[in-house]
Amino acid sequence: MSEKEELKKTSAKAASGAKEGKKKTSYISAKDSRRITKFNRKITKKLENDREEAGKDPASYTTKMRDPNNVVEFDNMCTYFFSDVGTVKAVDGISFDVPKCSTVGVVGESGCGKSVTSLSLMQLLQRPAGQTVGGEIRLNMGDGTALNIVNTPVEKMQELRGNYISMIFQEPMTALNPVFRIGRQVNEVIELHNPEMTEEEVKARTMEMLELVGIANKEGVYEMYPHELSGGMRQRICIAIALACRPGLIIADEPTTALDVTIQAQILDLLQNLKDKINSSIMLITHDLGVVAGMADYVVVMYAGRVIEKGTADDIFHHPAHPYTIGLMKSKPVVGKKVDALYNIPGSVPNPVDMPNYCYFRDRCEMHCEHCSGKYPPEIRISDTHVVSCYRFFETGEVLGYPKTVDVEGLLNG
Amino acid sequence: MNKGYILSRLIRSIISVLIIMVIVFILVFTLVPRNSIFAKDDGFRKLATKPDEKLEYQYNIWQKLGYLEFVRSADYFQEKYEMNSPEMKEALEPGSKAAEEFKAEFEAKGYTVETYPKSGRYFAYKDIPVLKHVGIWLTNLIKIDTPWAIKDENNPELKRGLSFGTTETGGIALIGSGSKHKYLLYTDSHFPWLHQNIIKLTFGESYPTYQGLDVMDVLVDSQGKEVKRPITYATGKEASSGIIFGTLTYKPVLDRLDKQKFEDNYANFKTQKDNPSMMGISFLMGIFAVVLSYGLGIPIGLLMAKRKDKLADKLGMAFIIFTIAVPSLAYIYLFRYLATAAFDLPNVFTTYGASDVRSWILPVISLAIPSIGSLMLWTRRYVVDQTNQDYVKFAKAKGLNQGEIFRRHILKNASIPIVHGIPASLAGCIAGAIVTESIYAVGGMGKMLPSAIQQYNNTMIVALAFIFSTVSVLSVLAGDILITKVDPRISLTEKAGRS
Ligand SMILES: Nc1ncnc2c1ncn2[C@@H]1O[C@H](COP(=O)(O)OP(=O)(O)OP(=O)(O)O)[C@@H](O)[C@H]1O
Ligand code: SF4
Ligand SMILES: [Mg+2]
Numbered sequence: 030m031s032e033k034e035e036l037k038k039t040s041a042k043a044a045s046g047a048k049e050g051k052k053k054t055s056y057i058s059a060k061d062s063r064r065i066t067k068f069n070r071k072i073t074k075k076l077e078n079d080r081e082e083a084g085k086d087p088a089s090y091t092t093k094m095r096d097p098n099n100v101v102e103f104d105n106m107c108t109y110f111f112s113d114v115g116t117v118k119a120v121d122g123i124s125f126d127v128p129k130c131s132t133v134g135v136v137g138e139s140g141c142g143k144s145v146t147s148l149s150l151m152q153l154l155q156r157p158a159g160q161t162v163g164g165e166i167r168l169n170m171g172d173g174t175a176l177n178i179v180n181t182p183v184e185k186m187q188e189l190r191g192n193y194i195s196m197i198f199q200e201p202m203t204a205l206n207p208v209f210r211i212g213r214q215v216n217e218v219i220e221l222h223n224p225e226m227t228e229e230e231v232k233a234r235t236m237e238m239l240e241l242v243g244i245a246n247k248e249g250v251y252e253m254y255p256h257e258l259s260g261g262m263r264q265r266i267c268i269a270i271a272l273a274c275r276p277g278l279i280i281a282d283e284p285t286t287a288l289d290v291t292i293q294a295q296i297l298d299l300l301q302n303l304k305d306k307i308n309s310s311i312m313l314i315t316h317d318l319g320v321v322a323g324m325a326d327y328v329v330v331m332y333a334g335r336v337i338e339k340g341t342a343d344d345i346f347h348h349p350a351h352p353y354t355i356g357l358m359k360s361k362p363v364v365g366k367k368v369d370a371l372y373n374i375p376g377s378v379p380n381p382v383d384m385p386n387y388c389y390f391r392d393r394c395e396m397h398c399e400h401c402s403g404k405y406p407p408e409i410r411i412s413d414t415h416v417v418s419c420y421r422f423f424e425t426g427e428v429l430g431y432p433k434t435v436d437v438e439g440l441l442n443g
Numbered sequence: 444m445n446k447g448y449i450l451s452r453l454i455r456s457i458i459s460v461l462i463i464m465v466i467v468f469i470l471v472f473t474l475v476p477r478n479s480i481f482a483k484d485d486g487f488r489k490l491a492t493k494p495d496e497k498l499e500y501q502y503n504i505w506q507k508l509g510y511l512e513f514v515r516s517a518d519y520f521q522e523k524y525e526m527n528s529p530e531m532k533e534a535l536e537p538g539s540k541a542a543e544e545f546k547a548e549f550e551a552k553g554y555t556v557e558t559y560p561k562s563g564r565y566f567a568y569k570d571i572p573v574l575k576h577v578g579i580w581l582t583n584l585i586k587i588d589t590p591w592a593i594k595d596e597n598n599p600e601l602k603r604g605l606s607f608g609t610t611e612t613g614g615i616a617l618i619g620s621g622s623k624h625k626y627l628l629y630t631d632s633h634f635p636w637l638h639q640n641i642i643k644l645t646f647g648e649s650y651p652t653y654q655g656l657d658v659m660d661v662l663v664d665s666q667g668k669e670v671k672r673p674i675t676y677a678t679g680k681e682a683s684s685g686i687i688f689g690t691l692t693y694k695p696v697l698d699r700l701d702k703q704k705f706e707d708n709y710a711n712f713k714t715q716k717d718n719p720s721m722m723g724i725s726f727l728m729g730i731f732a733v734v735l736s737y738g739l740g741i742p743i744g745l746l747m748a749k750r751k752d753k754l755a756d757k758l759g760m761a762f763i764i765f766t767i768a769v770p771s772l773a774y775i776y777l778f779r780y781l782a783t784a785a786f787d788l789p790n791v792f793t794t795y796g797a798s799d800v801r802s803w804i805l806p807v808i809s810l811a812i813p814s815i816g817s818l819m820l821w822t823r824r825y826v827v828d829q830t831n832q833d834y835v836k837f838a839k840a841k842g843l844n845q846g847e848i849f850r851r852h853i854l855k856n857a858s859i860p861i862v863h864g865i866p867a868s869l870a871g872c873i874a875g876a877i878v879t880e881s882i883y884a885v886g887g888m889g890k891m892l893p894s895a896i897q898q899y900n901n902t903m904i905v906a907l908a909f910i911f912s913t914v915s916v917l918s919v920l921a922g923d924i925l926i927t928k929v930d931p932r933i934s935l936t937e938k939a940g941r942s
Contacts, residue, residue: 191840198833198840204834204837206855207834208855218842270837
């Protein structure tokens with residue numbers, strides 16, 4: 030295919046937008062569909078077997094942190110979904126760190142892989158379809174060793190979840206079990222991870238947590254059912270559950286999206302305060318740049334399953350380097366106010382089943398240069414803390430390396 | 444939970460049952476041609492050669508069933524003239540002055556006056572409009588027994604009152620005198636141990652089958668052979684009898700044998716038979732079938748949900764589809780054939796009767812099969828549905844393992860709709876046993892309904908409609924009360940309803 034032809038094809042694709050992508054995927058022939066199903070069965074079986082093998086040997090999942098001051102390091106992690114329409118590379122070779130006692134904001138438009146990233150860290154992907162097929166996720170165990178979450182067996186994960194890493198979900202209305210009293214649901218996580226504690230100690234800890242999350246009537250709430258509480262109260266309970274075992278990392282996946290604005294600020298303040306109280310870090314996933322600006326120490330910007338820019342909050346908000354980030358910032362109003370401007374950049378994200386082999390943002394980019402037609406841009410360091418994946422800095426910055434992707438067909442054969 | 448709410452639901456349930464009964468009553472008594480009720484009556488057929496008796500028999504039955512009021516001229520004249528007197532004889536002659544007066548008087552009262560085909564004498568009848576018929580029937584529906592119930596001209600000395608005492612079998616009793624029943628309340632060793640005779644539902648007389656009995660008695664009295672046991676009567680006489688002392692009722696005229704047994708006028712009684720009543724059999728069979736279907740359907744459904752899309756799930760699905768797609772009549776016959784061929788089990792209930800376990804096995808399984816299928820399906824669906832809920836994801840994030848999540852969280856949530864459905868399943872098994880009971884010749888209400896329809900036993904149809912609709916309506920209420928015990932989100936209150 031000549032360069033011209035390729036350009037034509039891609040620009041046509043960009044023009045017709047997401048519909049095109051969808052159409053293409055739904056017009057899979059019966060033969061292709063059978064081929065995909067067969068392939069998925071084979072590959073997921075192999076991956077599950079490999080994982081089981083790796084889980085048997087602690088050496089395969091114990092490792093060392095690159096920097097002991099980090100709680101979590103993502104290192105070229107790839108999470109794919111083997112779906113009926115083909116392999117969806119939801120997250121494809123992302124690398125970023127969560128330093129101790131800090132808040133890392135992960136931003137990006139809908140579908141860019143933020144939730145998949147956090148679920149990979151918790152090993153809560155919908156298996157067998159969803160698999161972390163490559164890279165490492167290193168969790169600092171605090172004793173000089175680290176665990177590679179990708180290979181950690183399920184039993185070990187169950188000890189970590191709710192204990193070393195906790196998660197707060199978007200929907201407080203449905204995250205609590207409707208038929209159990211609040212007290213029991215908080216007790217449950219404490220008992221689970223502290224089997225040596227007596228009933229009274231557990232209850233005392235629960236009460237302490239309820240107080241910490243700002244529940245005034247804690248005795249009453251202890252005996253209540255979730256439906257008797259408001260959304261904000263329920264999210265406070267979820268936070269109490271998440272923090273009850275003093276985890277090193279709290280993942281908050283859009284924790285306030287379902288709440289109204291005044292409650293949002295309260296909940297975020299609460300999270301920030303508690304984080305400092307128990308010396309943990311927060312990985313805050315959100316659409317809302319205002320929230321990130323108010324809370325985050327570091328920001329990771331994701332686009333179509335890749336990290337395109339990362340740095341301190343100051344780097345990202347005051348010196349955005351990637352054209353996508355620049356676009357975001359342009360549409361960002363005053364700090365502290367909610368924005369839905371992430372969607373205002375013309376064009377759309379490429380089809381995740383069939384990613385192009387050049388910069389994913391090129392079809393929407395107003396600044397592309399001659400390098401941009403080449404392969405996907407490498408990570409380029411433009412200051413001590415600021416890294417961006419864009420050819421505009423190819424000459425001036427320090428090239429760190431290209432994101433690694435996984436050849437799934439090859440995985441099966443070798 | 445709110446007592447007022449439950450009371451108002453109960454009242455509404457009763458009203459809806461009454462409405463159902465009135466509708467069934469009106470349909471049955473207007474749509475079934477009144478001549479056809481004699482089709483299955485042998486006594487009526489024997490009168491074919493005696494047209495006058497036949498006609499009188501017919502009108503008497505109609506009067507008894509409440510279709511019409513019937514007056515024979517003979518009865519009318521009996522009040523005016525001496526029996527067998529010449530005036531009487533003359534009056535009865537067709538065309539006599541008295542006869543014409545009879546005609547004129549009753550026609551004036553709105554009766555239709557006609558003549559017997561053979562003797563040519565007059566008789567009069569007046570149709571009772573169906574709404575009045577319903578009204579009369581409804582006012583007689585509930586009978587309350589009091590010491591003033593018996594009006595016996597031949598026994599003006601009859602004492603009236605209540606006292607406490609014991610029964611012949613040693614139970615404690617509230618004894619009535621002047622009431623229809625001797626023992627208004629009494630205890631004995633039979634379920635439910637405390638019995639009452641004060642309030643009785645009477646639906647009317649059964650006809651043409653079980654003639655002379657109230658349909659309620661037909662349904663609730665034990666059936667089969669009398670079970671005799673050695674007993675001692677109040678007079679000290681010893682005998683072997685199946686008498687149930689609790690059922691003693693007033694008998695106006697005592698014969699010599701009665702006087703040997705009883706010291707008072709309470710000498711009518713029912714006897715204990717070897718098979719349970721129709722209602723008893725149907726309820727027992729329904730309970731057994733529900734226990735069996737929950738005992739099998741829920742564990743299998745849980746297994747299917749756990750092994751979703753695996754072999755066990757697919758086999759279960761095949762079974763469910765089979766029971767849904769194939770009419771129950773077809774697979775019950777098939778099942779009966781296979782089971783009787785493979786095991787030494789009777790293919791009808793009557794072979795060994797109710798006291799033999801073998802009689803029950805096939806009917807109960809046949810009755811349970813369709814509910815097993817639907818329970819499997821629903822259990823699987825509820826569990827799979829719960830598995831995808833957010834709270835399960837959150838529970839995983841807390842660090843619980845699959846087993847703990849399933850046992851502690853999913854099961855309780857999935858059980859809510861299952862528990863809600865238990866009373867309705869029971870009602871379904873009791874009222875839905877028509878096919879099974881007919882196929883296995885089980886003497887229960889399910890078999891009674893089609894035969895009552897075939898035999899034009901209108902009163903019986905209405906009584907069965909009452910029982911089935913009561914069971915269904917109450918089961919809905921029971922389900923709603925039960926769900927409040929397992930689901931904290933639901934409370935029964937008058938105003939807010941479900942919150
Ligand atoms: N179970 C799944 N099966 C197939 N594809 C999936 C699955 N879950 C996620 N994906 C794919 O992964 C991509 C990333 O999804 P993800 O939920 O991480 O997005 P997100 O950034 O969290 O978006 P949002 O802001 O809307 O929550 C999506 O494009 C989606 O197509
Ligand atoms: S690499 Fe090129 S196309 Fe991609 S964002 Fe940078 S300038 Fe635009
Ligand atoms: Mg998400």
